[in-house]
Amino acid sequence: MATIEEHREEWFQILDEYPDDEKPDPENRLAVETSCSGFLGNMWTRATMPEVQGVSLPELEMVFIHYYLQKGDAFSAAMLAAMTELADAPGGRRAAAKGVERLAETGVPVPSWYGEEVTLGECWKAGDHYGDQLTYFCSFRAPSGDHALSFTVDYSEYHFDMVVDCDSTDDIERLLELHRDRNAKFADRLFVPVQADPAELNPGTKRSFEDWDIFCVEGDASRLAPRFLMLRELWKARMRLLPQIEPDEIRMPTDDELSLFASGFVNHILGKIALRAEHFEAIQELCWFHGVNGPRVSPIRAYVFLERYMPAKYEPGDPVVAAVGELYVPFLRWAASATELRPEAWPYFKYKTEKLLEAYPNWSAKDPDCARIPRPRSL
Known part of the structure; x- marks a missing residue:
């Protein structure tokens, strides 16, 4: 040692x-x-x-x-x-x-900014309509000069909350303008920066630190966004200036919620597909996974379900695996409507899911540890 x-x-x-x-x-x-x-x-x-x-x-x-x-x-x-x-x-x-x-x-000059008070300025957020990703922006004021930080997190209730980017600048307008310009080009799936309640920032970013702490300490640093390593401690320090609100606990669907969710989809799909035992088991899996923290569907949930959750529970040749592949797009289309996903966000979601299904199932044997492996940052 x-x-x-x-x-x-x-x-x-x-x-x-x-x-x-x-x-x-x-x-x-x-x-x-x-x-x-x-x-x-x-x-x-x-x-x-x-x-x-x-x-x-x-x-x-x-x-x-x-x-x-x-x-x-x-x-x-x-x-x-x-x-x-x-x-x-x-x-x-x-x-x-x-x-x-x-x-x-001993006579060594101390920087003039040492000991000065840093205060919170404005907070903003931008992200996608699916609830998969948010970027938080914060400005801070100090006598020696104002500065700003941004912090981008991909969310996955079942999997890892991932830090995918960070930035720092002496001008928050520069950061905001980048996201205004980019997000406006993809209004079907992204929203431009809007002002955020400072109380959102700690719960919105804390789990990402805890998840990476569990996985990446003494792990593979190449999995981390390089600027996260540069700004990790600076963001944590500035977050101490904000309301110290804990994130909500992850809530699993109750039996009643699961039954209601599943029966809704079964009623929708009846007569369209000849349902067998493996289809009903697949529907249970689909509804349980997409019911964590309340019914929601998204590109990140689709990835984690197909690439992490299913390989952790099933052999690739299991009939339930094939049934999931058959039901998944119809399920997502129904659930997108049932959960009131913005209609303009569906085409991109469908495209991303069909790309995932082209390689599904892409595992050679059940791997219970697969769920512990972070997904690629490029998703």
């Missing part, structure tokens, strides 16, 4: 390799915080429970603090000042503050 001393040596070498000509101006708060957040994001990919891998993120945060304490220059003071906000653990934030004080006592 690796020891903290081995990790200290490794990270001191990594931090030593940071080129001087790429280090941001210590007075540029957003640039320094982004740099600090990037190192913490990469530390996070190499940290986990100490009893499993031997090192935790709070321990690596202390390595970071010790490194910049010993360097003792203006950039080091700026990085420690950033750590007073960005460290995941409260103890790390306190240790960084003491580090800034120690450097100041």
